[in-house]
Amino acid sequence: MTEACEILAAADSTAVADINIETQQAVEQFLYRQAEMLDEKRIDEWMALFGVNGWYWMPAEADQVEGDGEPNIFWEDQGLMLMRNARNTHPRAHSQAPHNRLNHVVSNVIIESENGDGDIIVRSRFHCAEYFRYQIRTFSGKYRHLLKKTPDSYRIALQRVDLVNREGPYDYVLQWWL
Amino acid sequence: MTWTTEQLAGLVEPDRAHRKAYTDPEIFDLEMERIFERTWIYIGHESQVKNPGDYYLAQVGRQPVIMVRGRDGDVNVLYNRCPHRGAQICTARRGNTGNHFYCSYHAWTFHLDGKLEGMPAKREYEGTNLDFDNPEFHMARPAQVDNYRGFWFANLSEDGPDLATHLGEAAAAFDQLIDRAPGKETEIVGECFRMVQQSNWKIFLENQLDASHPGVTHESTGKAAQQLEAKIRADGDEPPLELSFLTDFARLGHDGWTKFGTVGYRNGHSSLEGYMGLRPDDPDTNVYIRRMYEAYGEEKAEEILGINIHHMLVYPCNSVQPPLQQLRTIRPLAHDKTLTEIWHFRLKDAPETIYRRSLAYYYLVNSPSTLINADDLFNWWKCQHGLDSSASEWVSFHRKAGQDEEREGISYSAPESMSELPLRHMMHAWRDYMTADEGAKS
Numbered sequence: 001m002t003e004a005c006e007i008l009a010a011a012d013s014t015a016v017a018d019i020n021i022e023t024q025q026a027v028e029q030f031l032y033r034q035a036e037m038l039d040e041k042r043i044d045e046w047m048a049l050f051g052v053n054g055w056y057w058m059p060a061e062a063d064q065v066e067g068d069g070e071p072n073i074f075w076e077d078q079g080l081m082l083m084r085n086a087r088n089t090h091p092r093a094h095s096q097a098p099h100n101r102l103n104h105v106v107s108n109v110i111i112e113s114e115n116g117d118g119d120i121i122v123r124s125r126f127h128c129a130e131y132f133r134y135q136i137r138t139f140s141g142k143y144r145h146l147l148k149k150t151p152d153s154y155r156i157a158l159q160r161v162d163l164v165n166r167e168g169p170y171d172y173v174l175q176w177w178l
Numbered sequence: 179m180t181w182t183t184e185q186l187a188g189l190v191e192p193d194r195a196h197r198k199a200y201t202d203p204e205i206f207d208l209e210m211e212r213i214f215e216r217t218w219i220y221i222g223h224e225s226q227v228k229n230p231g232d233y234y235l236a237q238v239g240r241q242p243v244i245m246v247r248g249r250d251g252d253v254n255v256l257y258n259r260c261p262h263r264g265a266q267i268c269t270a271r272r273g274n275t276g277n278h279f280y281c282s283y284h285a286w287t288f289h290l291d292g293k294l295e296g297m298p299a300k301r302e303y304e305g306t307n308l309d310f311d312n313p314e315f316h317m318a319r320p321a322q323v324d325n326y327r328g329f330w331f332a333n334l335s336e337d338g339p340d341l342a343t344h345l346g347e348a349a350a351a352f353d354q355l356i357d358r359a360p361g362k363e364t365e366i367v368g369e370c371f372r373m374v375q376q377s378n379w380k381i382f383l384e385n386q387l388d389a390s391h392p393g394v395t396h397e398s399t400g401k402a403a404q405q406l407e408a409k410i411r412a413d414g415d416e417p418p419l420e421l422s423f424l425t426d427f428a429r430l431g432h433d434g435w436t437k438f439g440t441v442g443y444r445n446g447h448s449s450l451e452g453y454m455g456l457r458p459d460d461p462d463t464n465v466y467i468r469r470m471y472e473a474y475g476e477e478k479a480e481e482i483l484g485i486n487i488h489h490m491l492v493y494p495c496n497s498v499q500p501p502l503q504q505l506r507t508i509r510p511l512a513h514d515k516t517l518t519e520i521w522h523f524r525l526k527d528a529p530e531t532i533y534r535r536s537l538a539y540y541y542l543v544n545s546p547s548t549l550i551n552a553d554d555l556f557n558w559w560k561c562q563h564g565l566d567s568s569a570s571e572w573v574s575f576h577r578k579a580g581q582d583e584e585r586e587g588i589s590y591s592a593p594e595s596m597s598e599l600p601l602r603h604m605m606h607a608w609r610d611y612m613t614a615d616e617g618a619k620s
Contacts, residue, residue, distance in 0.1 A: 074545075093553070168372040170374065
């Protein structure tokens with residue numbers, strides 16, 4: 001199994017950690033800033049939030065515990081993220097002319113655990129409106145982040161994104177991460 | 179307006195089609211009646227319903243249906259409608275219904291073959307015309323249901339050819355999905371992806387075998403994949419084969435795309451010859467080929483692997499890519515709205531690495547986050563909107579028109595060309611379906 005998936009799968013997804021307010025605030029700020037980077041298309045900064053072996057994962061089915069080797073909506077490491085960004089910003093990415101716009105609201109931030117190294121498992125909920133093709137689409141779902149502590153902040157080892165309408169059908173594709 | 183046979187026939191010319199064929203809601207209704215409810219439509223694969231009571235919902239034209247595994251192990255296809263008051267029986271897309279179907283409105287129950295089993299206070303029907311043996315009180319069955327090697331189809335009409343005859347040369351697509359497995363069996367992987375296209379179903383089918391679009395439409399993704407390949411090489415590694423699925427779009431260029439012939443078969447089916455280097459000389463592929471030799475013997479294995487289909491269109495509802503074990507089926511919803519189901523199959527006893535390759539294609543090309551279909555879907559949406567304009571009444575299929583070859587009822591694209599043969603071929607089939615014995619069903 002992918003190590004980060006294994007850690008998330010083994011952790012109690014209803015746990016509530018007894019955490020100090022500074023950590024709670026730091027983690028919330030991290031999540032808010034991550035969403036803001038997507039909304040403002042500061043993609044290089046967004047990608048840099050992920051560790052070298054970090055994954056952005058949107059499973060196709062609710063009971064999935066592993067991204068590797070399974071069908072997924074998203075399963076991307078930094079290489080595939082670089083490719084997606086290069087494609088979406090290419091002058092001939094027809095369907096990104098004009099670019100879409102995203103607007104996230106992230107809330108219900110509950111830290112599940114903090115280990116001795118300061119690594120965090122945190123769950124939260126999001127709403128996201130996308131303006132594309134002169135219409136608004138909305139997405140809603142749950143994030144679960146596995147964050148590795150760094151000297152000054154965190155790096156994402158795994159971000160799991162469960163859409164409420166995960167099974168689709170999808171009205172047009174998701175060109176950017178949510 | 180009410181379309182006459184003559185008017186419908188006039189919508190298709192040898193090298194062009196009228197925009198109304200894509201934009202008129204009445205034409206769409208006629209298509210459902212005369213094509214989708216009068217020929218063989220794909221329901222699903224037997225591996226979707228492994229155990230008795232397992233069911234899966236599907237759609238034939240405008241008719242919702244259920245594919246279910248019976249107690250006897252047979253697969254049944256039934257209309258998803260209670261004969262009592264019309265309520266749909268199943269609403270979850272898939273599940274297991276146990277020993278019978280149960281209608282949640284008045285508790286009528288049905289055997290897994292659709293026969294009426296019972297209802298509460300049954301005696302109150304005594305002395306009425308309700309008859310347990312009368313199919314009128316069963317969950318209805320399509321006029322014809324049949325399978326080709328485990329791929330199930332239904333035909334709402336009694337008439338026309340049987341399934342094998344209808345498929346004809348297009349059956350090779352299903353043969354390939356199975357025969358490429360050293361274990362001689364195939365099965366679906368997980369759930370399908372479902373995408374709604376904001377465009378007419380014919381626009382999708384026409385796109386699938388259109389060799390002149392990929393280098394243009396997918397240039398941005400091809401270039402981005404080339405950048406990633408370069409980065410991986412700069413880091414001292416070898417890029418995975420699956421990236422070449424994308425770099426092909428930037429690499430081939432127009433001259434490259436002229437190398438892949440297209441073929442038009444009877445009943446509207448057509449194919450594009452393979453273009454992806456799916457038989458490289460690498461250890462994973464060689465392990466796979468060795469297993470194929472062991473399973474079939476060298477000669478037969480080479481015959482199977484030598485079949486050069488990248489894409490087979492099974493008119494009017496399937497687009498199959500056998501070398502990558504992908505199958506798409508369409509469920510048209512309206513003249514400007516089409517649901518696609520995209521399935522991925524696993525070849526029994528093939529090495530894990532071969533599964534991973536086709537899974538990568540499933541992700542990169544067919545998932546809801548695909549960068550490839552992002553541009554396709556956008557083009558199709560733009561076509562649908564553009565065709566609402568009366569600037570011109572016609573859609574052009576002129577590329578190599580009149581220069582394809584026909585031999586024994588099968589047409590072959592002009593050599594060294596990106597001929598629009600499949601587009602012309604499908605519209606000619608469309609005209610034949612639409613104008614056949616008009617009014618016979620209405």
